[in-house]
Amino acid sequence: MSNNEQQKRAAAEAAYEYVVEGEYLGVGTGSTVNHFIDVLAERRPAIKGCVSSSEATTARLKRAGFDVETLNFAGDLSVYVDGADEVSPQLALIKGGGGAMTREKIIAQVSDTFVCMVDTSKQVDVLGAFPLPIEVIEMGRSAVARALVKMGGLPELREDFRSDNGHPIIDVYNLDLTDPKAVEARINAIPGVVTVGLFAQRPADVLIVAGADGVTTKKR
Numbered sequence: 001m002s003n004n005e006q007q008k009r010a011a012a013e014a015a016y017e018y019v020v021e022g023e024y025l026g027v028g029t030g031s032t033v034n035h036f037i038d039v040l041a042e043r044r045p046a047i048k049g050c051v052s053s054s055e056a057t058t059a060r061l062k063r064a065g066f067d068v069e070t071l072n073f074a075g076d077l078s079v080y081v082d083g084a085d086e087v088s089p090q091l092a093l094i095k096g097g098g099g100a101m102t103r104e105k106i107i108a109q110v111s112d113t114f115v116c117m118v119d120t121s122k123q124v125d126v127l128g129a130f131p132l133p134i135e136v137i138e139m140g141r142s143a144v145a146r147a148l149v150k151m152g153g154l155p156e157l158r159e160d161f162r163s164d165n166g167h168p169i170i171d172v173y174n175l176d177l178t179d180p181k182a183v184e185a186r187i188n189a190i191p192g193v194v195t196v197g198l199f200a201q202r203p204a205d206v207l208i209v210a211g212a213d214g215v216t217t218k219k220r
């Protein structure tokens with residue numbers, strides 16, 4: 001395993017401490033979450049089942065023998081575990097590198113504790129070096145892109161990609177994200193936007209950071 005994969009695995013092991021037995025567990029998407037699912041598969045907690053944020057995660061959880069239930073059935077959750085592409089000191093996030101941020105945001109919103117796992121490379125003082133993913137309705141994608149240009153952004157359509165919801169994703173460079181809550185509200189108000197991958201209004205509650213010197217945990 002590479003150093004980076006070892007760090008992801010270490011973060012996943014630390015996140016496991018937040019799993020609550022007897023309940024449904026929210027599970028995010030991405031390579032760090034894949035390590036978390038591997039940890040779940042090895043330790044087999046007595047959870048009721050999982051609520052998944054993507055088809056890829058659902059398939060991996062089912063292969064590991066876990067029940068996957070719809071959020072509509074499971075209701076509000078105690079714990080949601082996921083990764084992120086960037087994290088600020090206030091635990092605001094950029095998510096959606098894997099294109100799953102719509103379902104991720106819905107699950108985060110109804111979870112008491114959002115546990116986010118990252119490696120040190122994803123910690124930034126100000127969000128925005130990572131291009132901001134925005135899921136859009138196909139017929140509105142050019143209109144949304146023009147609105148983003150007016151905000152100072154440089155939008156790029158993600159080539160040959162559709163989200164699990166069947167929508168295109170625009171990755172936006174160059175936005176000023178010094179006030180991420182305000183930018184999130186502004187982008188949410190553009191007609192045609194399904195979900196912006198800014199998690200500032202609902203940031204992480206617990207941040208697990210894995211680095212060369214081990215794992216640290218920060219709480220909001």
Ligand SMILES: O=C(CO)[C@H](O)[C@H](O)COP(=O)(O)O
Pocket residue numbers: 028029030031032033082083084085094095096097098099100101104
């Ligand atoms: O937001 C996400 C998917 O939509 C992921 O959490 C994010 O892209 C991080 O992925 P990885 O753990 O592979 O670096």
